[in-house]
């Protein structure tokens with residue numbers, strides 16, 4: 001088996017005539033944690049959409065393991081072990097917590113229980129019968145994240161999953177990411193908590209206007225200058241004006 005879980009080769013992608021990603025090369029090695037940084041609009045979400053199959057690149061290739069999946073649909077990529085936890089809270093508010101969890105167990109894991117997810121997010125345990133829309137924002141995010149545990153993916157891509165949550169909930173979310181990573185799941189993490197993301201990462205990519213401006217170990221990143229310059233905000237102080 002290949003040591004590389006996900007590979008983007010010379011990927012260019014965008015929307016209509018707007019090119020967002022230009023000639024992007026990115027690798028996530030098996031079992032590793034990779035941080036993807038960049039200012040608002042740099043193309044982070046677009047990159048995750050290309051990697052998960054939601055957006056087809058205009059040029060370049062996407063590989064999962066050794067298989068090229070550039071033209072493979074999202075559900076088939078999920079089957080190959082790729083899981084995206086998208087921006088916003090990907091839960092069905094009108095369905096119960098239990099129903100949401102059951103939905104997230106893919107058909108090929110149907111006989112598996114959801115004990116592991118409930119172990120990681122005990123707050124959900126007592127609310128199984130409740131409508132997901134009645135959970136707090138943090139609990140809804142945990143419900144969304146539980147997919148990463150239920151589907152047993154080999155790669156989880158997370159798009160700002162701590163966005164707008166109270167600090168204590170952010171702590172719980174990061175704890176769950178550590179649990180995932182230590183179980184050998186590869187992570188591609190987009191996070192506004194830059195310092196925390198870097199702390200858990202083996203590798204970091206910095207996107208600037210859709211191009212890779214830096215690729216290397218977190219320790220090689222000149223945090224102060226580079227991050228402030230590219231990200232436009234101080235370390236570890238995400239914009240909390242949008243917090244709910």
Ligand SMILES: Nc1ncnc2c1ncn2[C@@H]1O[C@H](COP(=O)(O)OP(=O)(O)OP(=O)(O)O)[C@@H](O)[C@H]1O
Pocket residue numbers: 015018020038039040041042043044045046047
């Ligand atoms: N569906 C879309 N249609 C057209 N343009 C889009 C669409 N989604 C994103 N864009 C544009 O693509 C560029 C990159 O957006 P993207 O969402 O990938 O950035 P990002 O790095 O995730 O930013 P943020 O930190 O704000 O989430 C932006 O200029 C944005 O306006």
Ligand SMILES: [Mg+2]
Pocket residue numbers: 044045046087159
């Ligand atoms: Mg984004």
